[in-house]
Amino acid sequence: MGQAAGDMEAGKPMAQTCLGCHGLPSYTNVYPTYHVPKLGGQHPDYIVAALKAYKKGERDHGTMRAQAASLSDQDMADIAAYLTAQE
Numbered sequence: 001m002g003q004a005a006g007d008m009e010a011g012k013p014m015a016q017t018c019l020g021c022h023g024l025p026s027y028t029n030v031y032p033t034y035h036v037p038k039l040g041g042q043h044p045d046y047i048v049a050a051l052k053a054y055k056k057g058e059r060d061h062g063t064m065r066a067q068a069a070s071l072s073d074q075d076m077a078d079i080a081a082y083l084t085a086q087e
């Protein structure tokens with residue numbers, strides 16, 4: 001991992017927002033008709049890189065830009081650590 005180590009416990013409360021859309025297999029998806037990429041089982045660096053790209057505007061998606069805008073690099077690493085530990 002090239003990123004700062006994520007703290008899963010710190011990421012857990014922040015990740016609840018994400019899970020509202022990015023439903024994991026063990027969670028009930030509240031938007032059954034809403035297509036979102038699955039995050040569980042992804043590589044943490046991949047999630048952090050995607051969040052940074054949204055924040056900087058390199059990836060253009062209104063919803064995810066709004067999500068990423070308020071996150072610090074450490075927040076992103078923490079959230080990624082939590083999400084990717086879920087299967």
Ligand code: HEC
Nearest residue numbers: 017018020021022035036037047050051061063064067079
């Ligand atoms: C309101 C619904 C919603 C919420 C809340 C949300 N996302 Fe997303 N997310 C999406 C959608 C829709 C996409 C696909 C966007 C696109 O096509 O670029 C996406 C894309 C992503 C991607 C890129 C995945 C890929 O394979 O390209 C990542 C990483 C991601 N979200 C992480 C998060 C994280 C972390 C959070 C919580 C901080 C979060 N999302 C909150 C809807 C949401």
